Amino acid sequence: MIEQAIAANPMVPSFHNNLGNALRAQGALEPAARAFEQALRLNPNHGDAHHGLGTVRIAQGELEKAAMAFRRALALQPNHPDALAGLGTVLVRQGRNDEAVAALRAAVAARPHDPAILNNLGNALRATRNPRGAEEAYRRALQASPQAADSAYNLALLLFERDAAEEAASLCRRAIQSKPGSADPYVLLAAILRDQGQATEAQAVCDQALHLFPDSAGARLGIAIGSVPLFVRTAQESAAAPQAFARATDELASWALPDTARLGPAVGSAQPFYLAYRPFDVTEPLARYGDLMSKAAHEYFRPGSDLGKRPEGRDRLRLVVVSAQVREHPVWEMILRGIVAELDPAVFELMIFHTGAQIDGETDWARSRADRFLQGPMPLAAWIDAVTEARPDILFFPEIGMDAATTALAALRLAPLQVAAWGHPITSGLPTIDLYMSGDLIEPADGDRHYREQLVRLPGTGVCTQPPSKAVEAWGDPGRQPGTxxxxxxxxxxxxxxxxxxxxxxxxxxxxxxxxxxxxxxxxxxxxxxxxxxxxxxxxxxxxxxxxxxxxxxxxxxxxxxxxxxxxxxxxxxxxxxxxxxxxxxxxxxxxxxxxxxxxxxxxxxxxxxxxxxxxxxxxxxxxxxxxxxxxxxxxxxxxxxxxxxxxxxxxxxxxxDGNREAVRAFAAALIEAFGNRP
Incomplete structure (x- = not known):
C-alpha cells in the first residue's frame, strides 16, 4: 500500500520513510536503506529517516555509518530518544563505553520507562565496570516490562558471573517463558545447570533450544562441552571423559559442515576447561577441537591475511599480552606479574589487553608498567579490531581456556608469533599457537608429546613469583585430641x-x-x-x-x-x-x-x-x-x-x-629467537 502511495506521489519524504520501516521489519535491510536514503534526498532534515537508516546500518554491522546517521538525527532533534538509544548501542559495540553511557542516560531521561533503552543502558554500564548500575537498569527494564526477555537474560548473565546461580537460572526461565528471539537464554541456563552439577538437565535445555533454534551454534557447542564432566563420581566416569569429548567434537564438526562459519559466533563462549582435570593424555582430542574452533573463527571473523606477517621498521618487539586475569588471581600472581615486572623495556614494547571486567590495585600497577593498556569488557569484534590495529609482533596468552574473549582471540591468527603459558596447564590444542611456555622442573622428559605447540622449557618452574603475603589471620581452631x-x-x-x-x-x-x-x-x-x-x-x-x-x-x-x-x-x-x-x-x-x-x-x-x-x-x-x-x-x-x-x-x-628472574630472561630470549625465525 505504501508503494502504491509512492507511485501516486513519489515526492513525499514520509512515504519513503514509512516504506523503509516496513522493509526493515521484514528483514529486507538493503531495500530499507535505499528507502530511507530516498527520504533524505527529498528532505535532508528528516530526523526519523536518519534514525531509521542508522538502525539498518547497525543490523548490517556498519557501525560507523550507523553512528553518523544517529548523530545527524540528533543534530536535528537533540533529545530524540530513539536516536540517543541507537547511538548508545553503537558506542557499546565499538567499546566506547563512557560515551555510550552518556547517550543512553540522556535517552532514559527522555523516555524513562522504555525497557529497550534501559536494557541498553544496563549493557553500557556493565561494560564500564559498573555492575550495580547495570543491575539497577536491568531491574528497571523488567519493572517496566516483566516480559522483557533481553533484560532478564542480561541480568541473569550478570548474576551468574557474581555466583548468584539460583536467581540467574530463574531469570533465564523467565526469559524463555517470554519466547525470546534467540537461543541465548537457553544456552545460559544450560551453562548454569552444568555449573551446578545438573548435567542431564543442562542437556535437556540445549535439546529444547535446538528444537526451536536449529542453527544455534551456542546450543550445539553447549552440548559438546557438556560431554566433559565438571565433577566425576566414579573412576569409570573419569576414564570415559576424553573419548566422550572426542565423539562430541566429531558430532559438532559434522553439524558445522559444510559452512563452518556458522559455528564462529560461539567460539570461546564455552570451553572444555575441565578436561584437564582428568588424569589422561587429552592432547589428541584437544587438537581436533582446536582445529574446528580455529577454522570456524577464521571463516566467521575473516581477519586480514597479512596479520601473520612480520611488520617492518620497529625499534622494539611489540608484545601484546591478552588476559582476563590482570588482577589478584593465580594466573597473574604466578605467571604474568613477574614478566610484566622484569621484561626489558628497551627490547619490548609492552601492551596489555585486559579482557576481564574485574580490577584492583594489581590492575592499576599493570597499567603503570605498560606502554598501552586496554581495559574490557568489550564485544569480541572490538577486541579483534583492537588487536588488528595494534599489529603485534607477538601475542602472549598466559592462559587459554578460562575466558571467552581470550580463547576466541587465540583461535585466530592475529600476529606472526602467538604464545601460550601454563596458566591453564594443558595444551591449547589450537593450530594458531606457536609456543607453549613451561618450566624445566615441571615437565617430564617426554613432555613435548603432550603439546600441539612447540614446548619451551624455561629455567626452574618457568615463572618469576613474589613471596606470598606474610599477613596471617588466626584461624578459629576447633581444637584436637593430643597426637592427632x-x-x-x-x-x-x-x-x-x-x-x-x-x-x-x-x-x-x-x-x-x-x-x-x-x-x-x-x-x-x-x-x-x-x-x-x-x-x-x-x-x-x-x-x-x-x-x-x-x-x-x-x-x-x-x-x-x-x-x-x-x-x-x-x-x-x-x-x-x-x-x-x-x-x-x-x-x-x-x-x-x-x-x-x-x-x-x-x-x-x-x-x-x-x-x-x-x-x-x-x-x-x-x-x-x-x-x-x-x-x-x-x-x-x-x-x-x-x-x-x-x-x-x-x-x-x-x-x-621466588625471584626467578632467569625464567623471564629465558622467556624473552625464546620470543626473540622464535620471532626471528618466523617467515
Whole structure:
C-alpha cells in the first residue's frame, strides 16, 4: 500500500520513510536503506529517516555509518530518544563505553520507562565496570516490562558471573517463558545447570533450544562441552571423559559442515576447561577441537591475511599480552606479574589487553608498567579490531581456556608469533599457537608429546613469583585430641579424582588418629559436598568412621587461609591435578608437602616447586611411595620439636621459590629467537 502511495506521489519524504520501516521489519535491510536514503534526498532534515537508516546500518554491522546517521538525527532533534538509544548501542559495540553511557542516560531521561533503552543502558554500564548500575537498569527494564526477555537474560548473565546461580537460572526461565528471539537464554541456563552439577538437565535445555533454534551454534557447542564432566563420581566416569569429548567434537564438526562459519559466533563462549582435570593424555582430542574452533573463527571473523606477517621498521618487539586475569588471581600472581615486572623495556614494547571486567590495585600497577593498556569488557569484534590495529609482533596468552574473549582471540591468527603459558596447564590444542611456555622442573622428559605447540622449557618452574603475603589471620581452631595429625587437602573439589580416594583411605588407616581437612569451594559448594560424601563412602568401605576423620572448613580469604595452613601438619597434594598456588602458600608457611610426580605437567607442579627449593624427600615416585611418605611425615609431626625444626627448614628454603628472574630472561630470549625465525 505504501508503494502504491509512492507511485501516486513519489515526492513525499514520509512515504519513503514509512516504506523503509516496513522493509526493515521484514528483514529486507538493503531495500530499507535505499528507502530511507530516498527520504533524505527529498528532505535532508528528516530526523526519523536518519534514525531509521542508522538502525539498518547497525543490523548490517556498519557501525560507523550507523553512528553518523544517529548523530545527524540528533543534530536535528537533540533529545530524540530513539536516536540517543541507537547511538548508545553503537558506542557499546565499538567499546566506547563512557560515551555510550552518556547517550543512553540522556535517552532514559527522555523516555524513562522504555525497557529497550534501559536494557541498553544496563549493557553500557556493565561494560564500564559498573555492575550495580547495570543491575539497577536491568531491574528497571523488567519493572517496566516483566516480559522483557533481553533484560532478564542480561541480568541473569550478570548474576551468574557474581555466583548468584539460583536467581540467574530463574531469570533465564523467565526469559524463555517470554519466547525470546534467540537461543541465548537457553544456552545460559544450560551453562548454569552444568555449573551446578545438573548435567542431564543442562542437556535437556540445549535439546529444547535446538528444537526451536536449529542453527544455534551456542546450543550445539553447549552440548559438546557438556560431554566433559565438571565433577566425576566414579573412576569409570573419569576414564570415559576424553573419548566422550572426542565423539562430541566429531558430532559438532559434522553439524558445522559444510559452512563452518556458522559455528564462529560461539567460539570461546564455552570451553572444555575441565578436561584437564582428568588424569589422561587429552592432547589428541584437544587438537581436533582446536582445529574446528580455529577454522570456524577464521571463516566467521575473516581477519586480514597479512596479520601473520612480520611488520617492518620497529625499534622494539611489540608484545601484546591478552588476559582476563590482570588482577589478584593465580594466573597473574604466578605467571604474568613477574614478566610484566622484569621484561626489558628497551627490547619490548609492552601492551596489555585486559579482557576481564574485574580490577584492583594489581590492575592499576599493570597499567603503570605498560606502554598501552586496554581495559574490557568489550564485544569480541572490538577486541579483534583492537588487536588488528595494534599489529603485534607477538601475542602472549598466559592462559587459554578460562575466558571467552581470550580463547576466541587465540583461535585466530592475529600476529606472526602467538604464545601460550601454563596458566591453564594443558595444551591449547589450537593450530594458531606457536609456543607453549613451561618450566624445566615441571615437565617430564617426554613432555613435548603432550603439546600441539612447540614446548619451551624455561629455567626452574618457568615463572618469576613474589613471596606470598606474610599477613596471617588466626584461624578459629576447633581444637584436637593430643597426637592427632592434621592433613590439608585444600584443593578445588573438581580436582579430586575418584582414582585417588584409596590413597586417602590408606593414609588414614595407617596413621591412625588423624584429621583430613577439606576447604569448601566458594563457587561449587555442591561439588564440595559431593567429594566429601565420596570420601566418606570410601572411608567406610575401608573400615574407618568418616566422622572421626573428615573435616571441612568454609572457603577462606587469603589471610584466613594462611592461618588455616599454619594450623595444619602435612599438605597432601592432589595426585591427579597438582596445585601450584596453594603449594606455594603452604611452603611459605613451612608446611611439609607430599606430592606424587605424575606423567603430565599438570601433575608435577608442586614437585617442580619442591625441586626448585631443594627439598625433594617428599616427592613420591609411586602411589605406594605417596602413602609411605605421608605416613612418615605424620610420624615426624608427632615427634614434637623435630617437627618444628622441619617446618623452619621448609620455610627458609621456600624463599628460593621466588625471584626467578632467569625464567623471564629465558622467556624473552625464546620470543626473540622464535620471532626471528618466523617467515
Amino acid at each position: 595429625v592434621r592433613f590439608a587437602l585444600c584443593h578445588q573439589s573438581t580436582k579430586f579424582d575418584p582414582g585417588d580416594d584409596a590413597l586417602i583411605v590408606e593414609i588414614a588407616r595407617r596413621v591412625g588418629r588423624c584429621e583430613m581437612w577439606l576447604v569448601a569451594s566458594r563457587k561449587h559448594r555442591w561439588a564440595s559436598e559431593a567429594v566429601s560424601d565420596r570420601l566418606a563412602r570410601a572411608l567406610r568401605a575401608g573400615g574407618i568412621d568418616p566422622s572421626q576423620v573428615l573435616r571441612q572448613v568454609p572457603w577462606l580469604a587469603p589471610d584466613a587461609f594462611a592461618g588455616f595452613l599454619e594450623a595444619m601438619d602435612v599438605y597432601l597434594d592432589c595426585p591427579s591435578f597438582s596445585g601450584y598456588t596453594t603449594a606455594h602458600g603452604a611452603l611459605a608457611r613451612g608446611l611439609p608437602l607430599i606430592t606424587l610426580e605424575g606423567q603430565f605437567m599438570r601433575q608435577r607442579l608442586a614437585a617442580g616447586l619442591l625441586r626448585q627449593i631443594g627439598i625433594t624427600d617428599t616427592i613420591a615416585s609411586s602411589r605406594a611411595d605417596y602413602v609411605d611418605k605421608a605416613v612418615a611425615a605424620a610420624e615426624s609431626c608427632r615427634a614434637g620439636e623435630g617437627a618444628a625444626g622441619w617446618r623452619s627448614r621448609i620455610r627458609a628454603a621456600a624463599l628460593l621459590a
